[in-house]
């Protein structure tokens with residue numbers, strides 16, 4: 010492509026990470042002010058990297074030239090999607106083969122042939138490079154563009170930078186693994202992790218493992234939830250924490266209090282009360298951890314050329330501490346034998362090798378850097394460096410000794426040293442843009458070979474061995490003083506964390522909203538890195554990097570409009586705030602900030618720029634208030650954790666006991682309180698929406714915070730709670746209406762995200778995720794979302810509603826094998842017509858349709874369902890939700906997955922599959938040393954039979970599937986029918 014030509018199909022990369030979907034949007038590159046190559050310069054950048062020697066001698070001109078060229082479009086076919094192989098083959102056969110022929114030119118210039126990424130599994134990833142002019146002039150390119158765009162809309166492909174696909178591949182996730190993605194939003198790598206987890210899941214099965222996707226930015230967590238919906242996984246838990254303080258211990262259910270006489274006997278001879286047994290604490294451990302940390306993001310220069318202007322040395326320097334903290338915390342939570350990948354999209358050794366080296370040293374031999382040079386040999390990489398320099402705003406330093414007294418904002422951990430040089434840092438990998446026409450990335454693969462030094466000490470203190478793969482009970486219900494201290498510290502930490510992280514998430518959200526407005530948004534990760542990349546100098550970097558520290562607030566730029574409308578409100582609130590506890594002030598202000606940031610996003614989406622600016626200003630003002638209060642809280646907490654006299658400790662212990670007793674009492678009462686008579690099915694949606702307070706219910710457990718409809722307010726008012734569906738009438742109607750066997754765990758694994766009596770959606774959550782949540786009786790985990798949407802509320806106006814919930818298409822692969830009623834087989838032609846028309850009239854209604862309307866106009870003929878066999882099968886079904894699936898013999902003939910019917914035994918396995926208890930299909934298979942049957946890849950949706958959720962009304966049948974998904978099914982069905990006829 011010639012100089013100055015614009016790459017088509019967006020180049021994306023809003024620095025805020027964007028909240029836009031993974032769409033093929035406008036060309037941000039061409040929109041940018043940095044379209045001219047002359048602007049793509051930064052003397053400080055060049056000086057810094059020339060000195061670091063991360064680019065091999067002689068390759069510098071090529072490196073720079075590549076950075077100044079727009080990034081090719083890269084996408085991967087979602088292996089978990091339906092028809093992934095069909096999509097790959099179709100792209101190759103119908104589109105790319107033609108382009109790969111010699112002599113295809115536009116205006117005399119040859120076309121760059123599409124390039125399959127040889128190292129990506131199954132040939133699912135491609136790189137395309139066309140100019141806008143070529144796209145306009147070559148019809149085949151326009152066809153490809155449309156095809157890929159539709160596949161993207163349908164969720165069967167994802168646009169993702171080539172090198173960003175690398176870290177999850179090195180993590181080697183298996184279905185039994187407990188996986189943590191520490192800095193996960195917007196979720197492109199989480200998507201890959203889920204695909205790997207589900208690889209091998211047959212329809213109706215869930216793997217025993219799970220993925221926790223965490224991000225410090227609440228709004229970006231929501232974006233992640235949206236992005237990963239397409240994997241259709243019940244095994245995902247999205248949380249919102251500062252990764253460096255992700256809850257490493259959870260408190261299990263409190264132990265039952267002893268009977269009074271036993272308690273009296275246990276008291277000391279002098280009559281002093283002994284504390285009641287403490288609830289067990291569980292150490293949260295993961296088999297796989299991805300630490301794709303916030304970074305200065307200069308590896309994304311091709312996608313976000315504004316980094317040329319903003320790059321400065323302090324970006325990376327100021328991020329190093331939080332990167333190290335996150336990596337250290339990851340190492341702590343990693344299971345012995347487990348694997349952790351540390352990755353960034355920067356070339357900077359201070360953010361890369363320096364973090365890895367310091368991590369290795371501090372872990373005292375408990376972590377080893379793996380040599381993965383044999384894996385994916387087609388993927389060209391550079392070995393990690395043993396020596397690097399550190400620079401502050403004045404000069405370069407070779408060692409900490411040189412910088413200790415004069416260095417500006419530098420830390421010892423940033424520096425190379427003889428001890429670090431002796432580590433096998435060459436095993437780190439750096440991916441350079443000019444080697445594969447990609448962005449830049451850094452990846453280190455680590456394995457935990459033993460407990461960390463601190464953990465070893467703690468275990469010795471507790472006289473306790475390592476518990477292997479199971480979640481461990483870390484402290485018994487004893488009066489162990491050391492464990493009590495830990496507990497206390499954690500509670501205080503959690504309080505601090507809650508306030509500060511919420512405040513900073515809000516601040517970051519406000520910032521992201523602003524940047525979205527500027528850049529149009531793009532759901533790829535570089536934006537987040539870009540957040541930190543500069544432009545806001547050091548403080549700006551801290552916004553993305555250190556949400557839990559009060560410092561982070563300093564970095565929040567004031568949005569245009571300054572205090573805006575909230576100025577007065579803020580001033581008015583100040584005196585009251587002074588009287589309130591800082592934690593409460595921080596929480597209230599953080600909630601206000603989130604609400605305003607949400608309003609800003611809505612306004613952006615609606616194109617209301619002024620409204621968006623106003624709301625952003627409000628969000629920022631509230632976030633500043635929250636940050637200040639968070640700092641006050643942090644100060645108080647620090648004072649509280651300072652050594653205290655013994656008396657003080659006893660007082661706190663007593664307080665804790667009292668709180669614990671109250672909690673136990675509440676939990677004991679809850680099962681009785683839940684006996685609220687269910688509301689008759691079929692009553693108006695309006696009532697359900699009338700407000701939670703009037704309608705809310707009590708359930709036997711609630712997790713994840715969430716104030717809405719919650720009697721005790723919950724911890725995090727802006728997050729919906731997770732609670733079990735315990736409405737017997739609704740559950741019975743689901744089992745009955747769809748003929749689901751009683752072993753299928755709807756009763757235990759169906760949750761709702763509101764405490765409304767008639768929740769709109771019901772989600773199925775994997776056993777392993779539930780087990781994790783059950784171990785969190787104190788709700789340390791801030792759960793943003795979880796579960797696969799399986800049912801949606803559906804109210805009929807003019808007919809009897811036997812079941813108030815219809816199936817959702819995304820949850821169908823999971824429940825279909827267990828559905829025995831309301832399900833019909835249809836021949837391919839009927840299914841095709843249904844998919845195309847979306848609505849078929851029944852013959853008796855068609856006769857009426859053929860008539861005239863009440864006003865005398867002809868009604869027009871609507872497509873009618875005429876297949877006698879289908880009509881006969883449809884006849885006995887109840888009005889309401891049905892499933893139409895391809896008839897078994899046709900599915901076989903056309904090469905579609907066969908429809909399966911699973912019995913109670915499978916349902917029981919589904920109910921117990923859990924990595925936390927080591928049960929379930931894959932766990933058993935692993936124990937057997939095999940998978941117990943033919944190999945299955947691709948996950949739930951990929952292996953699902955061709956079936957659609959539909960609605961049987963009095964006059965006809967309508968399908969309830971999104972148009973983009975229908976288009977995919979039509980395409981595949983037509984292709985197979987054509988194949989058969991030729």
Ligand SMILES: C[S@@+](CC[C@H](N)C(=O)[O-])C[C@H]1O[C@@H](n2cnc3c(N)ncnc32)[C@H](O)[C@@H]1O
Nearest residue numbers: 192195196197198225226251252301534537553
């Ligand atoms: C490089 S991006 C992650 C990209 C993501 N892994 C993906 O592939 O889509 C870094 C993310 O870290 C988040 N972040 C920043 N500071 C954090 C912290 N202290 N804890 C957790 N997440 C943080 C940002 O909100 C941002 O979403």
